[in-house]
Amino acid sequence: MIRYALHCEHDHEFEGWFGASGDFDDQQARGLIDCPACGSKAVRKAIMAPAVAGTKTRSQDNSPAQNQAVMMEAMSRIRRHVEDNFDDVGDAFATEARAIHEGRSEDRGIYGQATSQEVRDLVEDGVPIAPLPPEPRKKTELN
Structure with a gap:
């Protein structure tokens, strides 16, 4: 599974999980991805650092x-x-x-x-x- 940080045109941030790297592009082309906050279909991948195991944990809770x-x-x-x-x-x-x-x-x-x-x-x-x-x-x- 691949996790992408996603943003909509209204700058709502959320994440999506995909089975393979090409799945995001395929699903977006078919109109299957939308923002959970506003429903916008204008969603893009955000720049994201790869997940690396470490000793520190941090909270990724929304406000x-x-x-x-x-x-x-x-x-x-x-x-x-x-x-x-x-x-x-x-x-x-x-x-x-x-x-x-x-x-x-x-x-x-x-x-x-x-x-x-x-x-x-x-x-x-x-x-x-x-x-x-x-x-x-x-x-x-x-x-």
Whole structure:
């Protein structure tokens, strides 16, 4: 495996692992590489020193702000995927999730709203559910 330090056009830094040295170029040409922070496909390899074993260890943790930005982008992508590919059943979520679980309704991805009590009942009955990440704040709402 080969690890490359990567940068997008917005100077987000991340890394990618590839099976062989030509895999990065092949995947980039097919549009398979994008920035995890912003989704940009304009990604390039950064200059990187070869990994050499030594006695010192150093942390390569991102700053808390970078970690938060990556997390918020990932949650936003999950929400968009659900909204684009699942059926919005509104406030009938609990009823429809239970019907799907029991085989009385078509097996498909759904999302919607449920009360706290409905959520507790579904979990207690073994119906597989998960909360949808919150909608990202609009830029006009940010400082």
